[in-house]
Amino acid sequence: MTIEWVCKHHTDLAKEQLYAILQLRTEVFVVEQKCPYQEVDGRDLEGDTCHLMAWDGDSLVAYLRLLDPISQGGDVVIGRVVTAAQARGQGLGHSLMEQALKQAQRHWPDTPIYLSAQAHLQGYYAGYGFNVASDEYLEDDIPHIGMRRA
Secondary structure (H helix, E strand, C coil): CCEEEEEEEHHHCCHHHHHHHHHHHHHHHHHHCCCCCCCCCCCCCCCCCEEEEEEECCEEEEEEEEECCCCCCCCEEEEEEEECHHHCCCCHHHHHHHHHHHHHHHHCCCCCEEEEEEHHHHHHHHCCCCEECCCCEEECCEEEEEEEEC
C-alpha cells in the first residue's frame, strides 16, 4: 500500500473527494457500527474545517477532520477518525494520528486539541499525549470519553 496524504480546507475539496469522505464515514459509522444517526452533521463545510485524507491510488483508506478552534471555543477538534476495513491492521491509524497532529500544529500552532474518543481507545490516544477531559458518556449507544492534548 502506497499512501498519499492530502489535507485540504473544505473550500478546496473536489466533489469526488467529498463524496469519498462521506461514503467512507457512512460505510463505517452507520452501516458497519450499526449506528443510524445523521452522519452528515453540517460541520464539514463550515469555518476553517480541514479534511485529512489517506489515499491508496483511487481509494480513500483513512480520514479525519479538523474543526478550527474559533468555531469550537478555543480547541482544534479532531473528529470522524476512520480507517477503511480493507486497510486496517497495517498501522495506518497511527500514521493518521501523526499526520493530524502535524496538520493541527501547521494550521493552528500551539493550540490545544480535543477529541471525543470511543472509551476503549483511551489508552491509544493517551499515547499521543491526550488526557481525559470528561466523564464517560454514551454517544449513539457507544461509550465515549472527551480527551484533550495541551
